[in-house]
Amino acid sequence: MTPAAPFATAPSKAELEEGSVLAPRFDAxxxxxxxxTDASSGELLMVAHMNxxxxxxxxxxxxxxxxxxxRQSLWKKxxxxxxxxxxREARVDCDQDAIWLKVDVxxxxxxxxTGRTTCFYRRIDPSNGHxxxxxxxxxxxxxxx
Numbered sequence: 001m002t003p004a005a006p007f008a009t010a011p012s013k014a015e016l017e018e019g020s021v022l023a024p025r026f027d028a029x030x031x032x033x034x035x036x037t038d039a040s041s042g043e044l045l046m047v048a049h050m051n052x053x054x055x056x057x058x059x060x061x062x063x064x065x066x067x068x069x070x071r072q073s074l075w076k077k078x079x080x081x082x083x084x085x086x087x088r089e090a091r092v093d094c095d096q097d098a099i100w101l102k103v104d105v106x107x108x109x110x111x112x113x114t115g116r117t118t119c120f121y122r123r124i125d126p127s128n129g130h131x132x133x134x135x136x137x138x139x140x141x142x143x144x145x
Contacts (some may be wrong), residue, residue, distance in 0.1 A: 083107040
């Protein structure tokens with residue numbers, strides 16, 4: 001990972017929870033969770049992770065950047081698919097270890113790499129004691145495996 005962006009460290013729990021300074025609490029791997037919703041509809045689009053560089057770039061450019069744990073690299077969402085996420089609002093939770101981005105997606109049909117408008121396209125059906133996944137959004141017709 002790259003060096004941390006210049007984010008403050010909260011001097012106290014009260015400042016962390018009630019203060020006006022952004023002081024994200026990155027985990028041992030240097031990441032915070034990012035919850036991403038559609039700015040207009042409020043629909044949950046995805047959950048990802050951000051390192052300090054991704055958060056810094058997101059705030060400076062207004063385009064969502066994340067850290068890919070599988071690729072171990074910075075990831076500008078939509079850079080290859082064209083489904084760029086323009087940030088309309090960014091929030092931090094009470095103890096500053098999670099970020100909430102409200103975004104506009106340039107190509108909503110490609111929000112998920114599977115060709116769906118959300119990464120949460122399956123519902124868990126716990127019936128009969130054997131949980132099963134039920135598809136609630138089909139892949140876009142233009143998508144192939």
